[in-house]
Amino acid sequence: MRVNHVPLDPGGSSPGGGPFPDGGKDLASSPAQKQAAARAIEEHIEPDTQKAGDWADDETNAAVKAFGPKDGDGWITSGALKTAHEAWNGQVKNLMSRLASEKAALRGTDTVLRNTDFGVGAGVRGISPIEGY
Template sequence: MVWDERGQIRADSGERMRLNQLAPDGGGGAGTPDLASTPAQKKAAANAIEKHLEPDTKKAGDKAEESTGAAVKEFTAKDGEGWDTSAALKKAHEAWEKQVKALMNRLGSEKQALRNTSLLFQNNDIGIATQARQSSSLDKY
């Protein structure tokens, strides 16, 4: 559907977009929870990444490494003639390996971010309090 048609349908139905209002109760969308979480929830999420997601992702990557390596070896040239499948598998595996590495790096950075959030908020609070409580010439009176 083109944008003009969609806009006309919305206008005909009385549907309007308003940007100057609060989100409905319960967050930004219908039935979606707020993004706020407690320090305990952040710690639990970081622990889940560390204890489950990272090791399971590494284990899956290692298993794929073994089976793909065996397949590449099986399809390589033994008598001067090899299958194109071998080179294609090797190339696909190299791309997949990069994606797994990027995912592992992302998981690690998300874990660190979850663990550092409360410290960052605390440091911000201290910094703001220090700036707000700078000495004034009125303090002498």
């Protein structure tokens, strides 16, 4: 997320001259930058997200136990925490899946774009009537 976002002017142009407010300078467009982004997801973001999820598991389980029944009575908070934690677990799993798909997409983008370029080039080349003369 960008903190210092430069809005488009009313004419629709941007300071960098492209469709992006900064001219796209921060886009990871080279294969090396895409691989670095995928590596960052794999080596930092995924493990750190998993650690945060595990920490929440431990802390929430302790709170559920603390508010749980003692001598037959317990707090309603215990059940509510358990329900909220189940929703949290689902969100963490969805986030981990999303990170994995983003990582795969970053690693596959260069191949997809290169194959598309070759396909378009071959298609354009085959249409030219000038080559028949």
